[in-house]
Amino acid sequence: MSLNRSTITWNSRQIYNMVRTGVIDFSAVVQRSFVWEKKRRSALIESIIIGYPVPAVFAKRQKENDPGSNASVYFIMDGKQRLSTISSYLEDEFTLSDLPPVHYHNVETNTEEEFDISGKKFSELPDSLKDIINTFSINVEYFDDLTDEEEKELFKRLNAGKPLSAKNRTIASCKDIYRLIEVGEHELFKEMLTERARGNKSQVAIVVKFWCMLNRNISEVSFESRILNPLVENTEISEEEKNEIVRVLDYAHEVHEKLLERKLKKVAKKFYKETHLVSLVPYLNAGINSGIDVEKFADWVEEVFDSENGVTTLPAYNDATLSGVAKNSKIIERDNALSISYNEFFA
Known part of the structure; x- marks a missing residue:
């Protein structure tokens, strides 16, 4: 039987709001909990600003337990660090570090500009850079009606070749x-x-x-x-x-x-x-x-x-x-x- 799979996109502002409201959930049983160090988190934000591609995220979609609700929760199976980094940066929870100045196109002035993003929180960036980050979109592959065994098997296949710990x-x-x-x-x-x-x-x-x-x-x-x-x-x-x-x-x-x-x-x-x-x-x-x-x-x-x-x-x-x-x-x-x-x- 084939898996029930769909694709959507989320922008950074959506991700931030969905994490805060619990629509994005990082507690999937098979999800790894390793936390990226500041250098890797900073590099992701730099990639978003410059326009480098960011890999897709994989999730299990599930209806909320409340019988009267039709809302769904997305349990992240692969991509926790990417989503949590985006959300926490928009929350001003860390500053960027060890990055060269970035060159970007200022839409308002229609000019190419340079800005030193190292040491900066999200709130300290120019509005044009904030807009770039806020409107960044990431692909999300989600699966409905996964059984427990399918979830564990999917996790193993998604992580094939990655340095998983013995645990x-x-x-x-x-x-x-x-x-x-x-x-x-x-x-x-x-x-x-x-x-x-x-x-x-x-x-x-x-x-x-x-x-x-x-x-x-x-x-x-x-x-x-x-x-x-x-x-x-x-x-x-x-x-x-x-x-x-x-x-x-x-x-x-x-x-x-x-x-x-x-x-x-x-x-x-x-x-x-x-x-x-x-x-x-x-x-x-x-x-x-x-x-x-x-x-x-x-x-x-x-x-x-x-x-x-x-x-x-x-x-x-x-x-x-x-x-x-x-x-x-x-x-x-x-x-x-x-x-x-x-x-x-x-x-």
Whole structure:
């Protein structure tokens, strides 16, 4: 069956307004989140002014969830950096840099002119240059009614030959990406990870690590890339397993809030470090199943992580965080140290 594909054009001013109103959406699951450095962003604006061609953008068009609305949203699959650069420059969010003066035709005076655009925001440009940027048009290829599998396959084909990171390749091939992303929307990850890390889908791998700690024997768990990446690609999480992970995330989030209430910022920060939080997953789950109050569980976390020397008050755990933290042997060593501490504390 052929894809339902259409072509339209957007000018820069349209792009700016559509980004602001959410008609253009950069949160497509397969979209890469790498952010262009200032030099590349500046070069794009220079290309627009001079008249060099800019590659087309690819999007998935989808109706809004509101049943009473006929409006559509364009989820960008390839071209995020181009569109976000145009929008942010019109918003005066960055200045151009490391560019030679540009030669352009001033329509108002019908003369050829030169202007040094380096160091200039959009609002600081002459009106004639603003007009050139505002009226610049880019081709948009969009697809209606894409299935999840078609979207992932299209992403891989659009990016064939591009230097995709191992993480991007893994996410593009992930069987259960939508469920993993759904769990990854938890409030805990918004506090634990930076916006850029979430945009790069770092929470996907963490959710799979949570799943491993809850559903696999510790002797079989390894987070080395050669083992974890295939696991992220092929793991399918049941509804029951998803709910269990969310329950642990809820509990961990409450523990973190208790630590902050006690003004234990250093402990709370350690608690949200990926290695430590993942190591604590079996004990967070045990605390829930044993009916341990969040306040009491926070007491144990405080006892373990309130250390001036070393990561924790547990020497064996500290030794297992010095190197090779993803290896099975180190995961087991950390688990053994936490097991002894947990059982002693809650005995």
